[in-house]
Amino acid sequence: MGSIEFEGRRVRVEAGDTVASALFRHGVRTFGRSIKYHRRRGLTCLTGDCANCLVRVDDEPGIRACVTPVRDGMRVEREGGVPSVERDLLAVLDRLHPLLPVGFYSKTFIRPRLAWTVAERLIRRTTGVGRLATDVRPRISQVRHLHVEVLVVGAGVAGLSAALAAAEDGWSVAVCDEGEPGWLVAPGPTLERIRSLARAVEETPSIATLWHHAAVGIYEGPLVPLAGPERLVRVHPERVVVATGALESLPAFRGNDLPGVWLGRGAARLAGRHGLAPGRRVVLVAETPEAAEHLDALRASGSELVAVLAVDGVPAPTAGPRVFRRGSLAAAEGRRGVRRVVIQTDGLSERIACDALVLSTIRLPRDALLRMAVDPADGSSRGTVTGAGEVVAPGCSLDQAAESGARAGRGEAVLASEPSTPAFGAAGFVCPCEDVSVVDLERAWEEGWRSSEILKRYTTASMGPCRGALCGWTLPAFVMARGADALAAARTTARPPVRPVRLEELAAGVHEVVEKRTALHELHVARGAHVDWSGRWKRPFTYGDWREEHRAVRERVSLMDVGTLGKFLIGGPDGRELLERVLPCRVASLEPGRCRYVAVLDEAGYVMDDGVLCALEDGRAYLTSTSGGAARMEAWLRGWADRLDLRAYVADRTSTLGAINVAGPLARELLSRLTDEAIDASSFPYGAHRRLRVAGVPCRAIRVGFVGELSFELHHSRSRSVELWTALDRAGADLGLVPHGLDALDVLRLEKGHAYLGQDSLPDDHPDKLGLGWTVAMDKPWFVGRIALQRMRELPLERRLVGLELDGDASSLRGMPLTLDGRVVGRVTSCARSPALGRSIGLGWLRAVDGAFPAVLRAGSVEARVVRTPFYDPEGVRVRA
Amino acid sequence: MGLKIPCPHCGPRPFLEFAFGGEVRGDRSPGPEEDFRRVYLRTNAPGPQRERWFHAFGCRRWLVVRRDTVTNRIDPDVGDGLD
Numbered sequence: 001m002g003s004i005e006f007e008g009r010r011v012r013v014e015a016g017d018t019v020a021s022a023l024f025r026h027g028v029r030t031f032g033r034s035i036k037y038h039r040r041r042g043l044t045c046l047t048g049d050c051a052n053c054l055v056r057v058d059d060e061p062g063i064r065a066c067v068t069p070v071r072d073g074m075r076v077e078r079e080g081g082v083p084s085v086e087r088d089l090l091a092v093l094d095r096l097h098p099l100l101p102v103g104f105y106s107k108t109f110i111r112p113r114l115a116w117t118v119a120e121r122l123i124r125r126t127t128g129v130g131r132l133a134t135d136v137r138p139r140i141s142q143v144r145h146l147h148v149e150v151l152v153v154g155a156g157v158a159g160l161s162a163a164l165a166a167a168e169d170g171w172s173v174a175v176c177d178e179g180e181p182g183w184l185v186a187p188g189p190t191l192e193r194i195r196s197l198a199r200a201v202e203e204t205p206s207i208a209t210l211w212h213h214a215a216v217g218i219y220e221g222p223l224v225p226l227a228g229p230e231r232l233v234r235v236h237p238e239r240v241v242v243a244t245g246a247l248e249s250l251p252a253f254r255g256n257d258l259p260g261v262w263l264g265r266g267a268a269r270l271a272g273r274h275g276l277a278p279g280r281r282v283v284l285v286a287e288t289p290e291a292a293e294h295l296d297a298l299r300a301s302g303s304e305l306v307a308v309l310a311v312d313g314v315p316a317p318t319a320g321p322r323v324f325r326r327g328s329l330a331a332a333e334g335r336r337g338v339r340r341v342v343i344q345t346d347g348l349s350e351r352i353a354c355d356a357l358v359l360s361t362i363r364l365p366r367d368a369l370l371r372m373a374v375d376p377a378d379g380s381s382r383g384t385v386t387g388a389g390e391v392v393a394p395g396c397s398l399d400q401a402a403e404s405g406a407r408a409g410r411g412e413a414v415l416a417s418e419p420s421t422p423a424f425g426a427a428g429f430v431c432p433c434e435d436v437s438v439v440d441l442e443r444a445w446e447e448g449w450r451s452s453e454i455l456k457r458y459t460t461a462s463m464g465p466c467r468g469a470l471c472g473w474t475l476p477a478f479v480m481a482r483g484a485d486a487l488a489a490a491r492t493t494a495r496p497p498v499r500p501v502r503l504e505e506l507a508a509g510v511h512e513v514v515e516k517r518t519a520l521h522e523l524h525v526a527r528g529a530h531v532d533w534s535g536r537w538k539r540p541f542t543y544g545d546w547r548e549e550h551r552a553v554r555e556r557v558s559l560m561d562v563g564t565l566g567k568f569l570i571g572g573p574d575g576r577e578l579l580e581r582v583l584p585c586r587v588a589s590l591e592p593g594r595c596r597y598v599a600v601l602d603e604a605g606y607v608m609d610d611g612v613l614c615a616l617e618d619g620r621a622y623l624t625s626t627s628g629g630a631a632r633m634e635a636w637l638r639g640w641a642d643r644l645d646l647r648a649y650v651a652d653r654t655s656t657l658g659a660i661n662v663a664g665p666l667a668r669e670l671l672s673r674l675t676d677e678a679i680d681a682s683s684f685p686y687g688a689h690r691r692l693r694v695a696g697v698p699c700r701a702i703r704v705g706f707v708g709e710l711s712f713e714l715h716h717s718r719s720r721s722v723e724l725w726t727a728l729d730r731a732g733a734d735l736g737l738v739p740h741g742l743d744a745l746d747v748l749r750l751e752k753g754h755a756y757l758g759q760d761s762l763p764d765d766h767p768d769k770l771g772l773g774w775t776v777a778m779d780k781p782w783f784v785g786r787i788a789l790q791r792m793r794e795l796p797l798e799r800r801l802v803g804l805e806l807d808g809d810a811s812s813l814r815g816m817p818l819t820l821d822g823r824v825v826g827r828v829t830s831c832a833r834s835p836a837l838g839r840s841i842g843l844g845w846l847r848a849v850d851g852a853f854p855a856v857l858r859a860g861s862v863e864a865r866v867v868r869t870p871f872y873d874p875e876g877v878r879v880r881a
Numbered sequence: 882m883g884l885k886i887p888c889p890h891c892g893p894r895p896f897l898e899f900a901f902g903g904e905v906r907g908d909r910s911p912g913p914e915e916d917f918r919r920v921y922l923r924t925n926a927p928g929p930q931r932e933r934w935f936h937a938f939g940c941r942r943w944l945v946v947r948r949d950t951v952t953n954r955i956d957p958d959v960g961d962g963l964d
Contacts (some may be wrong), residue, residue: 221885635902635935638943639943642943782909788917791916807940
C-alpha cells in the first residue's frame with residue numbers, strides 16, 4: 001500500500017490501517033503531551049472515546065488517530081511539546097505539581113492585577129492540545145434533513161438487531177454509526193455476529209444506512225444531528241434507539257495514564273485487527289469474561305502474557321502467566337511508558353516487569369446521548385428515546401444484546417441493569433484530558449467543593465475533549481465514596497456534542513441566504529445599476545447618477561421597479577367586513593375604482609405598516625403594503641380573519657405580480673403612447689385606479705403619488721414585467737426617460753415629507769405622532785387598535801415626527817441628536833440636500849418640552865428649524881395633475 | 882431545536898417552519914382597562930398554554946395548539962388545531 005508523511009518522514013502503511021496503527025507499527029508510542037503537566041499520552045481506548053491520540057492531520061488539529069483511516073500522502077504531526085513531543089522540555093512541569101495546584105486559575109496570579117496579563121500569555125503558550133489552523137481552506141457544509149420513523153444510533157449487535165426488528169414491523173428505519181459496522185471490534189464471535197447482521201441490514205430496502213455519520217446529540221423533537229464526512233444530516237425521527245455500547249473503565253492508580261496502559265478492547269483490536277502486539281510482555285487485568293477473548297488476541301499477536309490479575313468468577317489461564325486471584329493493581333511505573341506494574345497482595349507489593357498493561361475492566365455505558373434525552377422537567381425519558389444493548393445493560397452477552405436491540409426496535413420495553421461502580425484508587429489520573437488526579441480531587445474536596453457538578457467546574461475534570469468519556473463515571477464515584485448523598489454524587493449533565501464536530505458543520509446551513517429578486521432584476525443589472533440588499537430583496541439603488549434620476553422624476557418622466565411591494569387580494573363574502581374591522585380607515589365608503597392611503601395599526605394602536613387600499617369592481621379589495629412588511633401583513637390579515645371568524649380569503653400576490661411606477665410630469669404623455677384608453681385627468685383622476693392595457697399588457701393602474709408627481713403605478717402579471725418595462729423605456733426615450741432607484745426615491749419622498757416606516761418611525765408611534773391622524777376614522781365603532789388609540793389620544797402628545805429645515809449641506813446628519821440648550825430632545829431620522837428646493841431638509845422626531853414642541857433646535861453644529869411638510873409642492877398640485 | 886408542531890394542513894413539521902403568534906388571548910375588550918391588560922399583560926405562566934403559530938414555510942395558515950411551556954410537549958387534543 002501507500003505511505004503517509006509523519007513529521008517529515010515517510011511511513012509505510014498497510015491496508016486497513018488507521019493513523020494510530022500505522023504510527024504504532026512505525027514505533028511511535030507517545031502520541032501527544034498532556035495539557036498541563038506535559039505527560040506522555042499514548043494509545044488507550046482505540047475506539048475514539050478518549051483524547052490521548054489527538055494529532056494534526058493535513059494541518060487540521062485535534063484529529064483522533066485511532067478512528068481516522070490512513071489516506072495515501074496524508075501529513076501527520078504530533079502536537080504539544082517544546083521542542084518536540086518526544087523531547088519536551090516542558091515536561092519539567094510534571095515535577096512542579098505543588099506550584100500548579102487544583103483550582104490554579106482561581107488562586108494564583110491574582111495580585112498584583114498585572115500578573116495575570118503576563119502569566120496568561122505564558123500559560124496559553126504552554127498549554128493546549130494543538131495549534132489552531134489559520135490558513136485552512138474554508139469548507140461550507142451542507143445540511144440534509146432526513147425524516148424517518150426510527151433512527152438507530154450505533155451499528156453493533158444491539159443496534160443492527162434493533163434496525164432489523166423495526167424494519168420487520170414495517171417502520172422506516174435509518175441506522176447510523178461513527179464508522180462502519182464492526183469497525184472497532186477485534187476479530188472474534190462479536191465481529192462475526194455484527195457482520196452477518198450488517199449484511200441483513202444492507203439487504204433490507206426499508207433501512208437507510210448512514211455509515212461515517214456520528215450522532216452529535218439528541219435535541220427535543222427528537223432531532224438528532226449527524227456529523228457526516230461532507231455535511232450535517234439532521235434526522236427527524238419519531239423514535240430513537242440509542243445503541244452506543246459501553247466502554248471499559250480506567251481505574252485510578254498511580255501511572256494509569258502512561259503510554260502502554262490499554263483498555264482491553266483497544267489492545268485486542270490493535271492485536272486482532274492490525275496484527276500488532278501492544279507489548280512484548282503484557283500484564284492483563286481481567287474483570288469480565290470478555291478478558292479471555294482479549295487474551296487470545298494478545299497471544300495471537302505475539303505478546304507474552306506475564307501476569308493476570310483476575311477477579312473472582314472470571315476464568316484465567318491455568319498455564320503460563322502468574323495468576324493473581326486476590327490483590328489489587330497499585331501502580332504502573334516507567335518514564336517513557338509502562339515498565340513495571342505493582343500488584344499488592346495482603347500488604348505485600350510485587351513488581352512485575354512488562355511493557356503493556358491491558359485493562360479488561362468492568363464496562364460503563366456510553367450513555368451521554370441517552371441522558372440528553374431525559375426530560376429536565378420530570379426526569380422521565382422523552383418517551384421516544386430508548387437504549388438497547390450494553391448502553392443500558394453493560395456487560396450483557398451477545399444474545400442479550402440482540403434481544404435487547406430487537407425489543408427496542410419494535411418499541412417494546414428493554415431490560416436494563418445498573419452498571420457496577422468503578423473502582424477508585426488512592427492516586428493516578430481521573431481525567432487524563434485535563435490532567436486532574438485523585439489528589440487534585442481530594443484537595444478540592446477538602447476546600448469544600450463537594451458535589452460532582454461543582455468539582456467538575458473547579459477542577460475541570462471531564463471538561464476536556466473526550467467530554468467525560470473516561471471520567472464521567474469516576475468523578476461521581478469519587479463523591480459517592482466520600483459518603484455524599486445521591487444528589488451530590490449525581491453524574492454531571494450530558495450535553496452535546498458527544499463526538500467531535502467541526503465548527504463548519506455546526507454552521508451548516510447558515511450560508512443559505514434568501515435573496516429575492518423582481519422579474520426586472522436582470523434588466524437592472526444589464527443597465528449597470530448598483531444593486532444591493534434592501535431587506536430580503538436585491539434592489540437597484542441607482543443607475544449611475546441619482547441626481548439625474550431625481551431630475552427625470554421632477555421634470556420629465558421616470559420608471560421605478562416597485563415589484564417588491566406587498567400585494568394582496570382580499571375577497572370572500574366577508575372580505576370587505578374583514579378590512580373594515582382591521583383597518584382604521586373607512587372601507588365601506590370606498591367606491592369601486594377609488595383607492596385610499598391606509599396606515600395599519602396593531603392592537604396597541606401603533607402604526608405597523610402602510611399601503612394603499614383599492615376597492616375593486618367585483619367587490620373584492622386590493623391592498624398594497626411596504627416591501628419589508630409584506631410577509632407580516634399577509635399573516636396578520638389571515639390571523640384576524642380566523643380570530644374574527646370571518647369568511648374572507650387573503651391571496652398573497654406579492655411574488656406573482658410585478659409593479660412599475662411611471663412618474664413625472666410627462667407620465668401621461670408616455671402612457672398615452674402605449675394605450676388607446678382615455679387617461680386624462682377627468683377620466684382617470686388622482687386617487688383612482690382602473691384596468692389599463694399598456695403596450696398590450698393588462699395592468700391595474702393606480703394613481704398614487706409617493707414621489708409627489710403625476711404617477712401611475714402599473715401592477716401586472718410578473719411574467720410580463722420585462723415586456724412592459726422595455727416598452728415603457730423605449731417609448732419614453734425621446735421624453736428623456738431615466739429610471740430611478742432607491743437613492744433618488746429617498747430624496748423624492750423626503751421632499752414630500754413622506755415617512756419611511758421603520759426609518760422615520762419608532763415602534764411605539766401611533767398615527768398622531770407621525771402626522772397620520774387624518775387616516776383614522778374614530779367614528780367607526782371598532783377596529784384593531786381603536787381602544788388603545790383612543791386612550792392614547794386622551795394624553796398630550798409627547799413626541800411627534802416633524803419636518804426640519806437645516807443649514808448648510810446636511811446630507812450626512814441622519815441619526816444626529818436634536819438638542820435644545822444642550823438637552824437632547826429628538827433625533828434626525830432622514831435628511832438630504834434637496835435638489836428641487838436647493839436647501840437641506842430632513843425629518844426627525846421631537847419630544848415636547850414643557851408641553852410645547854420647540855421650533856428651533858440644533859443638530860450637531862447646524863441649526864434645525866421645524867417647518868411644515870410637505871416641503872415640495874405643499875398643495876399637491878403636481879400629484880393631482 | 883427539533884420541536885415539532887402538528888399542522889392540521891401539513892402534518893407534524895419542525896417548529897423552524899413556523900412563526901410564533903403568542904398566547905391565545907381575547908380579540909376585543911369591553912373597555913380601556915381590559916384592553917390594556919389584554920394587549921400588554923401576558924400570563925407567562927409555566928405549564929400548558931394555548932398559543933397561535935403561523936406556518937410561514939408551509940401552508941401560511943394560523944393554527945392553535947396547547948403547548949406546555951416547561952416541557953415543550955404539545956397536546957394533540959385541541960380540536961383540529963384550528964381556532
